[in-house]
Each structure stands twice: as structure tokens, then as C-alpha cells.
Amino acid sequence: MINFVLLLAFIVIYYLVPKSVQNLTVFIGNMVFCYIMGGFRMIVFLLLASILAYVGARFYKKNWHFIFVIGFIVILSFLFVFKYVDFFLGIGQGIQILFSGSSSIKLLQLMAPVGISFYTLTILSYLLEVKYGLVEPETNLIKFLCFSTYFPQLLSGPFSRYKELGTQFDVPRELYEQNVYDGFKRILWGYFKKKVIADRISIVVAEIFGNYQNYQGITLIYGAVCFAIQLYADFSGYTDIVLGISQALGITLSENFKAPFMARSVAEYWRRWHITLGAWVKDYIYYPFLRSRFIKNISKKTKRKFGKKFSKNLSLILAMLVTWVSVGFWHGGAWKYIIGSGLLHGFFICFSELTKDYWAMLYKKIGFNTENPVYIWFQRIRTFVLICIGFVFFRSVDVPSSLDYLKRMIMINDFSMISDGSLFMIxxxxxxxxxxxxxxxxxxxSDNLTYRYDDPRVWLNNKSVIFRYAFYWALVVMIVLSLNLSTEEFLYMQF
Structure with missing residues (x-):
């Protein structure tokens, strides 16, 4: 976790220094926190990628496009080599063993710099924004480095666009007590989610997933649900901490979660879970692929032969395939991520899109009210179940163990563990x-309030002072009571 004492010292210094050196202070603070989080190695690759992007964007506007392309490829290659090259070498190994019984291919087993999956996409989005004419290349190197190396978001996001975050370094940030006050309240809520919920339930998840062969049915369902809660509390808790730190610094970052388990479909879930990743792949993979010459040619040929509807559906399926393989692959170079965090979600969304007209006609014909509260909760539970299936792949060691876990889940004969309470004591x-x-x-x-108000603090601020302080003291007490638990690393830091 981010060193709290060091963070307080940084915020004090940040507001005490002259406004003319505030950005330089941010950059120095970024480097200090980067060193603490990932060592000198993280700083080297982060700065190298940042400078390549800074130079590439400047030369792009001078029509030296080849320098832009080289910079883009080199930055992307860092991510590929450290995160995914072993995946393809492993495929090569498997093919060679299949045909010859042995393999001469060796895995590189390189250790990826901390946060490389997150800061690479942030930096690449800047280059793409320049290419598409959405922003002008930044001429001030320190301002650009404040954006590209901004420490709160480096390890687990959210992904920021230059036009949203980078431009905030154009003007000095003034000290507003309310910003600091609200920021630390959000940091407290983030630590509560991480320490009291995620770290506490991680013990249950580790026991069930680590020894899943000893369990079945209800227990494994409970384990999958617990992991969904753990991952959500862990990841959204980190995001709350990040957004709280930024608010205390007078900087606004994008929201990354909006009550995802209230979603009525998998597509809506992705508009509420890891929102900035979904927006990134939609803007830079999904739509560009749909507009590509390849898709246009396929669409034109299939439209003549099979009709407009078939052509449209084929384009949708191909775009979804590319998009969701990319999402799964981003999570890690392993089939369990490609399937559980990618292809499964793509399949669920495609199936929903391809059949929605038929369902709409059926509901209209029978006069069914889709806004019926019972049906809405059915949709939410159904979506949560589908998401949990993907989470089983995410949490398991590999695909075979994921499939074995899912098979054992349907072998339900342990209802007694609910009645005697032993299930909840694991x-x-x-x-x-x-x-x-x-x-x-x-x-x-809180999630119900988020679903209704976007920010539950809006609701809380309308309550009495006694109620508000009682709530925050309850958070503090519960965090203190959970300090005896071993602090687990934030789950998404591995990406």
C-alpha cells in the first residue's frame, strides 16, 4: 500500500511550494513513489516510455511520422516482451512437443516492471489522441511527465486521457480545505474496503480455491461469490484511495466503478466495472476495427451474398472477438485470462445483442413488463452468475483446474453446511x-446509493453531523479491528 505518512508529507510540501514549481514537485513525488512501489527498474522503463511518447508526438506534428511509429512500436514492445512473449513461446513449445516429443524452445521468464500494463495504455492513449487530432502535443516536458508518471494511477489505474488529466497540469492547483477533507474521507473508505472486506475474505477464498478438490457444490459456489466480492472490494478500494489522493491534490481522475453488481446485463456490467479500460478498448480497438478496411470489405462481400442482417452480425462478432481477446490478453498472457476475462464476456454480450430483437418481440407479444422489479432482480442475479463463471477462470491456477472447479460446483449435495453454519465459518x-x-x-x-446518486457522499453529506461522524468512526474502528490480518497486495497490481 502507499505509505500514508509519506503521502501526508507530500501533500503538505505540494501546497507549500511556490506555484511555479508545483508541477516539478509532482514529478519528483512521482519518482519517489515509483521507486518505493517498483524500484529503479520501474522508473527506467516508465521514463523511457514517457520520453519516447513525448518525442514521437512532437515529431508527428512535424510530419515525421516514422519517428512516431517507431516510438509507438517500442513502447508496445516493452509490454509484449515482458508480459506476453512467454505465452507465445509456450505455444511453440507445445507444438514442438506434439510433433517431436521434446522442445528446444526456452521460456524467457522475464519479470515485468511494476504497473507496465497500466502506464503503457495510458501513454499509448496520448499518442493516439495526438494522431486523431484530439489534443496538441505537449511542449513542456515536465507537464507531460506529470501526466505519464502520475503515481496514484500507475499500479492499477484508472486509465486517464491526456485531455482529461494532462491539461490539469496547465494551471496551479489551489488549496481548498473541502477537497482535502473529502479526499481523505474517500481514502478512508478505500482502506475500509481493502482491509476490512478484501483482506478478510481473501482467507476464505484462498482456502476454497487452494483446496477446491476437497469441496463441491454449495461450498464452491460460496468460494466463487466470495472471490467476486474480494476482487471488487480490493480493486474498487484501490480506486477510491487513488481518487481520494487526487482530490486532496486538487486533481480530478475518472471514476472506474459504479455499482457493477447492480448491472442487468454483461454489457452494462462493463459500463460499470473498470470503466476506463472498457472505454479505452472501445475507442482504440472496437470502433477502429469496425471502421477498418478489412471489416468494410468483408461487410460488402457478405452483404451481397447473405444480406444486410447477416453482414451486420458478422461484423459485430468479428469486432467483439478482437476486442475481448484483447481485454483477456491485457489481463495476462495465459488462457485462463483470455477465456475468463475475455472470450466468455464477449460471448455473453454477442449472444445478448444477436437475440435481443427476438426477446423484444416475444415480450411485446405476451405483454411482459421488463421493468418489473422481480424481473430486474432476476437480470441482476443472472448477470452476477455469469460474471462469477469468468471469475473462476480468473482466480484458478489454469484452465483445467477452472473447468474442474466449475464441474464440482454443480455437484450440490452439501446443503447441510448452510443449515449448520459451517459454510460461513471457513x-x-x-x-x-x-x-x-x-x-x-x-x-x-453504498453501492445502492452509488446506483442512485453516482456518489454516495452526496447522500451522506445531507445527514446530520452526528450520523456522519459516527459512520466514519465506525470505518476507523473496523479497520483497526482488521489490522491483525496480513495485508495482501492489491490484486490488480500483478497486471
């Missing part, structure tokens, strides 16, 4: 279970 005790249950209720209420 990896915890009664005191821990009570704390977790209370924390989970608070998270559910």
Missing part, C-alpha cells in the same frame, strides 16, 4: 464473521 471465526457481515452490508448500501 477461514474465520464468529467475531470475524460479524465484522465482515456488517462491512458487507455497508458496501451493499
Amino acid at each position: 477461514g474465520t471465526n464468529m467475531a470475524g464473521l460479524i465484522i465482515f457481515a456488517l462491512a458487507l452490508i455497508m458496501l451493499i448500501v
